[in-house]
Amino acid sequence: MHKKLICNQSGRILRRNALNLQLLKSKIMKKNMGETDRFIRALAAIVLAVLYFTNILGGTLGLVALVLAFILMATATIRFCPLYLPFGLNTLRKKLNSK
Numbered sequence: 001m002h003k004k005l006i007c008n009q010s011g012r013i014l015r016r017n018a019l020n021l022q023l024l025k026s027k028i029m030k031k032n033m034g035e036t037d038r039f040i041r042a043l044a045a046i047v048l049a050v051l052y053f054t055n056i057l058g059g060t061l062g063l064v065a066l067v068l069a070f071i072l073m074a075t076a077t078i079r080f081c082p083l084y085l086p087f088g089l090n091t092l093r094k095k096l097n098s099k
Contacts, residue, residue: 031079034091038076045072 033041048069051057057065075081084090 029078029080031092032084032090033075033079033081034093037081037091038079041072041076045069045076048072 046069048057048065052062052066052069055062079092081089
């Protein structure tokens with residue numbers, strides 16, 4: 001009986017978390033990055049990663065560059081930059097309705 005109660009509560013918590021994630025995606029994580037922005041971020045990420053793995057950037061600076069490269073590539077992949085939200089920026093072009 002006790003295990004069933006824990007499973008039910010866990011199920012409820014999981015459903016609530018899934019609902020919160022869906023709400024977060026629909027309200028906050030809308031695409032706000034255009035193709036040029038994505039290309040520049042991906043290119044910068046590749047350059048930083050190459051600089052790190054060729055030992056041009058090393059130590060703490062190299063690790064910071066590698067983390068920045070990961071962040072840039074992740075935001076370019078998901079087409080969403082959380083830093084754009086407070087400033088109201090959006091580099092995504094609106095599609096024209098063709099009727």
